[in-house]
Amino acid sequence: MNAYSKLTSANAFVRPLRRDIGLMLISVVVGLSASARAVAVDPAVVAAEQRRVEVVSKASEAVVAIFGSTAQGGGSGVLISKDGYALSNFHVTSSAGDFMKCGLNDGVLYDAVIVGIDPTGDVALLKLLGRDDFPHATFGDSDNVEIGDWVYAMGNPFLLATDFQPTVTYGIVSGVHRYQYPAGTFLEYTDCIQVDASINPGNSGGPLFNAVGELVGINGRGSFEKRGRVNSGAGYAISINQIKNFSDHLRSGRVVDHATLGATVSSRSDGAVIVDNILEEAEVFRRGLREGDELVSFAGRTIRSVNQFKNILGIYPKGWKLPLVYRRGDERREIFVRLRALHRESEMNPRMMGAPIPGEPRERPRRRDNPDRDDGDQEEQPQPVPDSPRESSEDTPEKYQHMLEVRSGYANAYFNKVELDRTMSGLSRLGDFRQFTGTWRLRGSGTGLGVAASEGFELTVSESGIGLEWGARLFVQPLDGSELLDEPPGTGGLLLAISHLQKMLVLGKTGFTEYFYLGSEPLDGHGARVDVIVTELEGVNSFWYFQKDSGAFVGFDTTLGENADRCEVRFGEFRTIDGRMFPVNWMIRHADDTVAVFAIQELEMLAAGTGS
Amino acid sequence: MRSGHHDFVDEFRPTSRACWIVAISILFWLPVRGEAQSSSDAINDVLPRVVKIYGAGGLRNLEAYGTGFLVSPEGHIATVWSHVLDNFAVTVVLNDGRRFEASVLGFEPQLDLAVLKLDEENLELPYFDVNNSITAGPGSFVLGFSNMFNVAAGDEPVSVIHGVIAAKTELITRRGTYESPYDGEVYIVDAATNNSGAAGGVLTTRDGQLLGMIGKELRNAGSNTWVNYAVPIQELGHAIEQIISGQFDNEPTEDPATSEDSLQVSPLNFGLVLIPDVINRTPAYIEAVLPKSPAARAGIQPDDLVLFVNDELVDSCRSFRQELSRLELGDELRLVLRRGEQLITVELPIEQQANVP
Numbered sequence: 001m002n003a004y005s006k007l008t009s010a011n012a013f014v015r016p017l018r019r020d021i022g023l024m025l026i027s028v029v030v031g032l033s034a035s036a037r038a039v040a041v042d043p044a045v046v047a048a049e050q051r052r053v054e055v056v057s058k059a060s061e062a063v064v065a066i067f068g069s070t071a072q073g074g075g076s077g078v079l080i081s082k083d084g085y086a087l088s089n090f091h092v093t094s095s096a097g098d099f100m101k102c103g104l105n106d107g108v109l110y111d112a113v114i115v116g117i118d119p120t121g122d123v124a125l126l127k128l129l130g131r132d133d134f135p136h137a138t139f140g141d142s143d144n145v146e147i148g149d150w151v152y153a154m155g156n157p158f159l160l161a162t163d164f165q166p167t168v169t170y171g172i173v174s175g176v177h178r179y180q181y182p183a184g185t186f187l188e189y190t191d192c193i194q195v196d197a198s199i200n201p202g203n204s205g206g207p208l209f210n211a212v213g214e215l216v217g218i219n220g221r222g223s224f225e226k227r228g229r230v231n232s233g234a235g236y237a238i239s240i241n242q243i244k245n246f247s248d249h250l251r252s253g254r255v256v257d258h259a260t261l262g263a264t265v266s267s268r269s270d271g272a273v274i275v276d277n278i279l280e281e282a283e284v285f286r287r288g289l290r291e292g293d294e295l296v297s298f299a300g301r302t303i304r305s306v307n308q309f310k311n312i313l314g315i316y317p318k319g320w321k322l323p324l325v326y327r328r329g330d331e332r333r334e335i336f337v338r339l340r341a342l343h344r345e346s347e348m349n350p351r352m353m354g355a356p357i358p359g360e361p362r363e364r365p366r367r368r369d370n371p372d373r374d375d376g377d378q379e380e381q382p383q384p385v386p387d388s389p390r391e392s393s394e395d396t397p398e399k400y401q402h403m404l405e406v407r408s409g410y411a412n413a414y415f416n417k418v419e420l421d422r423t424m425s426g427l428s429r430l431g432d433f434r435q436f437t438g439t440w441r442l443r444g445s446g447t448g449l450g451v452a453a454s455e456g457f458e459l460t461v462s463e464s465g466i467g468l469e470w471g472a473r474l475f476v477q478p479l480d481g482s483e484l485l486d487e488p489p490g491t492g493g494l495l496l497a498i499s500h501l502q503k504m505l506v507l508g509k510t511g512f513t514e515y516f517y518l519g520s521e522p523l524d525g526h527g528a529r530v531d532v533i534v535t536e537l538e539g540v541n542s543f544w545y546f547q548k549d550s551g552a553f554v555g556f557d558t559t560l561g562e563n564a565d566r567c568e569v570r571f572g573e574f575r576t577i578d579g580r581m582f583p584v585n586w587m588i589r590h591a592d593d594t595v596a597v598f599a600i601q602e603l604e605m606l607a608a609g610t611g612s
Numbered sequence: 613m614r615s616g617h618h619d620f621v622d623e624f625r626p627t628s629r630a631c632w633i634v635a636i637s638i639l640f641w642l643p644v645r646g647e648a649q650s651s652s653d654a655i656n657d658v659l660p661r662v663v664k665i666y667g668a669g670g671l672r673n674l675e676a677y678g679t680g681f682l683v684s685p686e687g688h689i690a691t692v693w694s695h696v697l698d699n700f701a702v703t704v705v706l707n708d709g710r711r712f713e714a715s716v717l718g719f720e721p722q723l724d725l726a727v728l729k730l731d732e733e734n735l736e737l738p739y740f741d742v743n744n745s746i747t748a749g750p751g752s753f754v755l756g757f758s759n760m761f762n763v764a765a766g767d768e769p770v771s772v773i774h775g776v777i778a779a780k781t782e783l784i785t786r787r788g789t790y791e792s793p794y795d796g797e798v799y800i801v802d803a804a805t806n807n808s809g810a811a812g813g814v815l816t817t818r819d820g821q822l823l824g825m826i827g828k829e830l831r832n833a834g835s836n837t838w839v840n841y842a843v844p845i846q847e848l849g850h851a852i853e854q855i856i857s858g859q860f861d862n863e864p865t866e867d868p869a870t871s872e873d874s875l876q877v878s879p880l881n882f883g884l885v886l887i888p889d890v891i892n893r894t895p896a897y898i899e900a901v902l903p904k905s906p907a908a909r910a911g912i913q914p915d916d917l918v919l920f921v922n923d924e925l926v927d928s929c930r931s932f933r934q935e936l937s938r939l940e941l942g943d944e945l946r947l948v949l950r951r952g953e954q955l956i957t958v959e960l961p962i963e964q965q966a967n968v969p
Binding site for chain 2: 146147148149171172173174175177178179180194196223231232233234267269271304305306307308
């Protein structure tokens with residue numbers, strides 16, 4: 001009778017049928033043997049239930065209940081590594097503070113510190129502290145998620161879990177590759193997963209698991225319209241594949257930005273997506289895209305609507321290089337384009353972003369005693385629930401204070417040092433170049449720049465300038481404060497790039513005014529993932545690439561200006577010269593073309609003061 | 613509405629009515645399937661039959677979008693009769709992204725139903741056969757398809773959500789200050805099927821068979837809570853066919869926004885609650901009598917069977933409703949009821965604003 005009375009009380013609108021449901025139950029029971037006490041259940045049903053119980057039990061270990069350190073804010077998160085890195089929403093951590101308290105289902109409350117934030121994608125990375133053996137979720141492939149798949153949403157809706165046992169809601173995938181408009185230019189949900197599992201305030205930042213318990217998304221918002229700020233059957237999760245693209249950027253401790261192509265598109269009546277505006281200083285313009293061209297595919301995905309274009313663009317960090325296919329008339333062209341920043345540096349100050357989003361009132365879920373009030377709010381994020389019932393502890397343990405370093409452009413600059421040190425080990429492995437602060441001479445042979453046959457060259461790098469004698473030709477870049485040149489012409493500034501390489505090997509960090517770990521990207525848009533270090537000297541940026549799995553130094557770019565094509569140097573073989581590893585095969589690329597290939601036979605490096 | 617909670621065993625009396633219900637409930641019993649299988653084949657089969665509709669609206673809380681479903685290969689689309697269709701010409705986007713203009717071919721305000729026709733000839737589209745429909749009972753697993761919240765655009769498929777039929781019962785709702793024109797049977801679902809823009813979507817079985825059309829956003833008249841429901845396709849099929857074949861009054865008789873004001877006498881106006889109308893000719897047994905209602909004052913009791921309305925023989929819940937709907941202000945209503953072995957005649961007044969409490 002229990003289930004029966006629950007049914008009627010839970011559904012006030014289920015009126016006269018109740019008796020007949022009861023009669024139906026009776027009629028079924030009558031149909032079975034009178035002595036049978038339990039209804040025989042299909043073993044497949046029992047097995048499916050058992051699988052669900054196992055998946056939930058395993059997945060729950062990685063679910064985090066986040067509480068602000070000042071009893072303000074809170075939400076959910078999920079651990080993704082055994083050293084404590086956890087994902088959540090930016091709109092959760094921004095109101096929770098730099099240090100947070102995080103509860104796991106073992107009942108223990110851990111200290112945690114913010115690592116990196118992605119305000120556009122509404123993602124935050126934090127690190128739980130105090131253990132090196134945290135349970136953690138395993139990543140699934142969100143591109144394999146299909147409409148109708150069963151999913152589990154876990155988290156701490158309404159901050160119900162005082163013992164940190166996550167709430168589990170179960171549902172199906174209602175849509176994939178959904179686009180949800182941003183608030184201004186932040187909190188844009190692109191390529192997200194729509195689910196009918198119940199998503200409520202406090203669920204924000206929590207995991208979406210697939211049927212086998214793999215992490216496929218981070219639950220972040222719902223379509224909350226006129227029914228109060230509670231589940232309406234449409235919740236949205238940021239796809240885990242988007243987060244994979246950003247995960248190293250988030251580990252950098254920086255405020256991570258999304259990208260723009262530098263062109264806007266609209267759809268024609270026949271459904272084609274057409275470029276209707278393009279920035280002339282954008283790389284995509286230099287690669288040849290023009291107004292009126294039809295976009296065919298982007299990042300390997302066919303484009304059939306403007307939403308799809310935005311979906312693809314939204315899952316990549318600024319600076320990534322991606323393939324773009326477009327059509328002009330009957331001609332089909334394929335180019336690689338490096339994405340521009342969506343925001344200006346000045347817009348990316350995290351201290352400015354904790355404030356409520358304009359036009360997005362932050363309020364509690366509407367109380368049930370006033371269900372009549374319609375306010376027509378559209379597409380709100382599930383808000384972190386204010387006024388945590390938990391006692392606040394403003395005091396962060398002294399031993400963790402060193403793990404927070406506040407700096408403009410960073411959520412926490414401490415973690416940039418961590419990643420820099422890890423990545424720089426790829427350079428120190430080559431050997432110690434520190435003593436060779438004097439002139440360098442590289443001799444070898446090369447082809448390119450209009451020279452078909454291989455010709456000998458000598459490259460001289462000194463404090464006063466860089467010179468390249470190549471066959472009968474001579475190229476010079478003075479370093480006396482005079483203009484920085486594209487020398488040899490058409491390389492994007494190879495001579496300047498080589499002087500930066502020398503500084504990097506000899507001086508490291510101290511050779512540059514800016515020096516930070518950026519994140520990772522596929523090398524040249526199609527290669528293996530590489531870690532990226534960025535340096536700046538006298539307004540010239542260089543980007544240094546280290547293979548993700550091996551840490552090997554594979555090349556670097558130098559750019560004469562933000563809107564200039566880079567000089568791209570890629571290394572082949574390394575050879576040991578005087579006990580140090582040095583790249584001896586160089587490929588020099590510029591504007592999507594290979595402009596020269598060098599083979600280095602001799603390397604002469606002098607210590608300081610030993611002249612040229 | 614209900615005096616209190618009854619233990620159903622007390623009410624289980626071996627009357628002819630109860631036996632009859634046991635018989636039909638066995639017929640309609642569908643086992644609750646617990647196995648959590650993906651229904652992706654069924655979903656992929658249904659999605660091409662559901663369309664996105666764009667029309668009038670766009671003001672606060674009046675969305676300019678809705679959902680519909682194809683009911684013929686030539687491009688007839690069933691949807692709800694709503695403000696979105698006010699212009700009588702709308703844009704329809706198919707699941708594959710193709711975009712067509714469409715016109716309102718006809719509508720039936722009583723059912724909240726409209727049928728559109730794509731302004732395009734020689735189409736061969738996937739569709740639902742409204743004559744080849746099935747029913748489902750409480751506990752059945754169902755899928756809801758709609759463009760709720762206008763999430764899908766172009767060739768993006770509409771949203772799919774899952775749930776269980778909680779009940780099949782009469783719809784007693786209000787929308788804003790108005791009562792819904794439709795007061796027939798609906799499937800009540802335990803999932804949030806009826807959202808902005810969802811009206812005109814479909815409710816199907818797990819294997820993609822059409823059960824009903826998702827209705828407008830409505831609130832329960834008694835509890836004021838939002839109702840998630842779908843109108844069984846059996847209630848709509850005939851009218852859809854008639855509109856398509858041109859046998860239906862094509863002209864709007866009144867503005868759809870105000871039609872809900874007109875006098876529509878239903879059993880509930882007198883405080884009568886009928887038993888669930890689960891088959892074609894469900895006998896018109898009284899399930900309950902609302903306290904202090906005209907029916908209560910006239911002495912009508914639960915389990916009374918309605919035999920005659922103003923001397924017209926009533927053979928089902930449906931014909932009882934039809935007889936009532938013909939009444940006008942000033943008419944008399946005389947019912948002949950069977951109670952046990954007795955025949956009882958009662959007279960009821962027809963009052964304006966005869967609304968449920």
